[in-house]
Amino acid sequence: MKLKFFSALFAVALWLIAAPLPAQDLGPQIKKFKDGIYVYVGKNLNSNCGIVVTQEGVVLIDSGHNPTDSRAIADAVKKITPLPIRFLIDTEPHPDHTTGHFVFSPPATIIAAKGAGESMLARDKADPDRNRKLAESSPEMRAAFEGYRMVLPHVEYRDRMTLNVGERTFELYYMKNVHSEADSAVWLPKERVLFSASAVVVEQFNVFRPNVNIPDILAAAKMMKALNPESVIPGHGIPGTTKIFDDSERYYALLLERVGKLAREGKSLDEIQKTVKMPEYDGWATKERYPGNIEAAYRAVQGK
Ligand SMILES: [Zn+2]
Numbered sequence: 062m063k064l065k066f067f068s069a070l071f072a073v074a075l076w077l078i079a080a081p082l083p084a085q086d087l088g089p090q091i092k093k094f095k096d097g098i099y100v101y102v103g104k105n106l107n108s109n110c111g112i113v114v115t116q117e118g119v120v121l122i123d124s125g126h127n128p129t130d131s132r133a134i135a136d137a138v139k140k141i142t143p144l145p146i147r148f149l150i151d152t153e154p155h156p157d158h159t160t161g162h163f164v165f166s167p168p169a170t171i172i173a174a175k176g177a178g179e180s181m182l183a184r185d186k187a188d189p190d191r192n193r194k195l196a197e198s199s200p201e202m203r204a205a206f207e208g209y210r211m212v213l214p215h216v217e218y219r220d221r222m223t224l225n226v227g228e229r230t231f232e233l234y235y236m237k238n239v240h241s242e243a244d245s246a247v248w249l250p251k252e253r254v255l256f257s258a259s260a261v262v263v264e265q266f267n268v269f270r271p272n273v274n275i276p277d278i279l280a281a282a283k284m285m286k287a288l289n290p291e292s293v294i295p296g297h298g299i300p301g302t303t304k305i306f307d308d309s310e311r312y313y314a315l316l317l318e319r320v321g322k323l324a325r326e327g328k329s330l331d332e333i334q335k336t337v338k339m340p341e342y343d344g345w346a347t348k349e350r351y352p353g354n355i356e357a358a359y360r361a362v363q364g365k
Contacts, residue, residue, distance in 0.1 A: 131161025
């Protein structure tokens with residue numbers, strides 16, 4: 062009888078240790094979505110980071126915008142669970158998602174779509190002073206860079222990958238030509254939570270690099286919407302629902318319509334860039350990317 066009482070007490074104590082803290086104790090940037098699923102929401106459209114707790118350790122989705130964010134995420138994880146961070150999944154290889162790898166690895170194994178490591182190396186070569194300049198931006202940033210080294214993904218997958226950790230399943234989907242050289246959507250089918258990467262951004266214009274095009278973005282948005290997620294956590298911007306995809310579809314449909322009309326009238330790209338206005342989206346950020354959006358629409362309506 063006494064033994065039973067003590068084992069019950071022990072079970073309660075274990076539960077108390079394992080029970081997650083209310084999200085409000087984790088600072089204003091951490092939002093709780095479901096039991097064990099949190100998002101560190103970047104300030105001012107800085108990148109988001111998913112924190113997913115399983116019975117066998119933590120899986121991070123991205124590593125924070127800057128090393129100061131990565132340190133804050135590491136501190137939050139320690140408050141949530143004593144379990145280690147086992148895996149870190151990159152939704153894209155750009156430095157505002159991957160500079161913080163060194164904060165988590167080891168022990169974390171880093172997983173990304175094929176081409177991610179190559180992309181990280183190429184960017185570093187093109188802008189070798191980026192991290193030095195960033196570290197000099199404040200004493201906090203300098204401290205957060207302590208021990209920095211570039212850590213490339215340990216595992217790169219093609220097309221699809223399934224990762225099983227504890228009771229959870231993570232489905233990784235490679236999305237081509239939507240933002241970088243190696244974009245991944247991360248889908249938790251049982252929890253119906255989707256990390257949608259930077260394929261579709263929220264309340265801002267997307268960047269169109271030469272490999273990025275509107276038809277592939279729309280195809281990726283359609284694929285992700287068909288998963289029927291309850292929560293959608295974009296690479297940047299406030300997490301929401303599939304409305305994120307609907308808003309983006311509506312924007313591109315309108316842009317293609319307006320650019321297409323002028324292109325059919327034989328107007329040049331230069332003329333179209335000067336003429337086409339999208340006053341409906343005046344509130345969106347990153348307006349300097351707007352001419353690039355028109356160029357992408359011009360390519361799309363010509364089937365290029
Ligand atoms: Zn990016």
